[in-house]
Amino acid sequence: QVQLVESGGGLVQAGASLRLSCAASGGSFSTYAMGWFRQAPGKEREFVAAIISTGDFTKLTDSVKDRFVISRDNAKNVVYLQMNNVKPEDTAVYYCAARTIGGVITPNWSRYHYYGRGTQVTVSS
Numbered sequence: 001q002v003q004l005v006e007s008g009g010g011l012v013q014a015g016a017s018l019r020l021s022c023a024a025s026g027g028s029f030s031t032y033a034m035g036w037f038r039q040a041p042g043k044e045r046e047f048v049a050a051i052i053s054t055g056d057f058t059k060l061t062d063s064v065k066d067r068f069v070i071s072r073d074n075a076k077n078v079v080y081l082q083m084n085n086v087k088p089e090d091t092a093v094y095y096c097a098a099r100t101i102g103g104v105i106t107p108n109w110s111r112y113h114y115y116g117r118g119t120q121v122t123v124s125s
Helices: none
Strands: 003-007 010-013 018-025 033-039 046-051 058-060 068-073 078-083 092-099 119-124
Touching: 003 092, 018 033, 018 092, 018 119, 033 068, 033 078, 046 068, 046 078, 058 068, 078 092
Parallel strands: 010 119
Antiparallel strands: 003 018, 018 078, 033 046, 033 092, 046 058, 068 078, 092 119
């Protein structure tokens, strides 16, 4: 069974940087596409970023593409979300997800196969 554990969340001021990590155990991490999603209070869960298994291709949603970077370290079984110049609207619970079809990125939460429990990011103005 694949387990995903997010870390790195916290309370930061607007304009700061934050790096989220998602550590995977079990399964074959290096063959999985990985995604980050977030859900703000009272809002639907939304796609943030994804990366294919090799790390050669990434996709970020428009609202973060100039500020966030997704990367992975297959030797460590970790995927990262580097968040720069964060804004109050980035406040949310951030989840990572793994998809066993490693070469395809999708922004669709339901197309992933494994999910973490989330880490809270709060950005104060």
